[in-house]
Amino acid sequence: MRVTIVENTPSTQHGQVGIALHEAGAAINLIKPRQGDALPLSPDTDALIVFGGEQRADDVAGYPYLDPLADLMRAYGEADKPVLGICLGSQILARAYGATNLHGITTEAGWCEVNPLQAAADDPVMGVTGGPFRIYQMHTDTFTLPEGAVRLASSEVAENQCFRIGRATYGMQFHFEVNQNVARAWNRDFPDVVEGMRPGWLQEIEPEAARWGQQADQTGLALARAWVSLI
Numbered sequence: 001m002r003v004t005i006v007e008n009t010p011s012t013q014h015g016q017v018g019i020a021l022h023e024a025g026a027a028i029n030l031i032k033p034r035q036g037d038a039l040p041l042s043p044d045t046d047a048l049i050v051f052g053g054e055q056r057a058d059d060v061a062g063y064p065y066l067d068p069l070a071d072l073m074r075a076y077g078e079a080d081k082p083v084l085g086i087c088l089g090s091q092i093l094a095r096a097y098g099a100t101n102l103h104g105i106t107t108e109a110g111w112c113e114v115n116p117l118q119a120a121a122d123d124p125v126m127g128v129t130g131g132p133f134r135i136y137q138m139h140t141d142t143f144t145l146p147e148g149a150v151r152l153a154s155s156e157v158a159e160n161q162c163f164r165i166g167r168a169t170y171g172m173q174f175h176f177e178v179n180q181n182v183a184r185a186w187n188r189d190f191p192d193v194v195e196g197m198r199p200g201w202l203q204e205i206e207p208e209a210a211r212w213g214q215q216a217d218q219t220g221l222a223l224a225r226a227w228v229s230l231i
Contacts, residue, residue, distance in 0.1 A: 074096040098147055114153050
């Protein structure tokens, strides 16, 4: 199993997704386009994962690689190879399929509640949640639902928390890869960004981690394993 991972920040931690890939014995092809790595022109591995970042999904002037990345995500999906877009990755994926990116209207930060919809019950990935769950969030942007996509989960703030296109192309707005260790690392490495989204989070994280962190870690790993099983 060979999986391409695209990182959109200089420092990206794979968290629960990395654990699930390691368990499956996946060989990783890591691409960092912000640091000059070239994207392949067509699918050349068994699956594609695109992680998050602070940039806008449609800021092609500042990040010219975003258009080729959107094209690559769609090419993997049309080749019936599993695709996973997380946070910014989900926003790029939505745009790849004709949706519109919406800026600054859906701030969620910390362990927030996500509600699976009726379509999630029989979904091979979202079905593992079994009902509403708390999971890590850190975003202000969202997107319209792509034509032909199945909406699988929502929240009070963002209607499109998870969608699927075809068999195995998933966009997840929430950071299910973020476990408690990753959340603490974000507070340490990006304090200004975190505080800008949720003032006080640097102090509030520990009591909320005690309340929600363990279950969120379990849910995130279950989701990661379910998606990896599709490869």
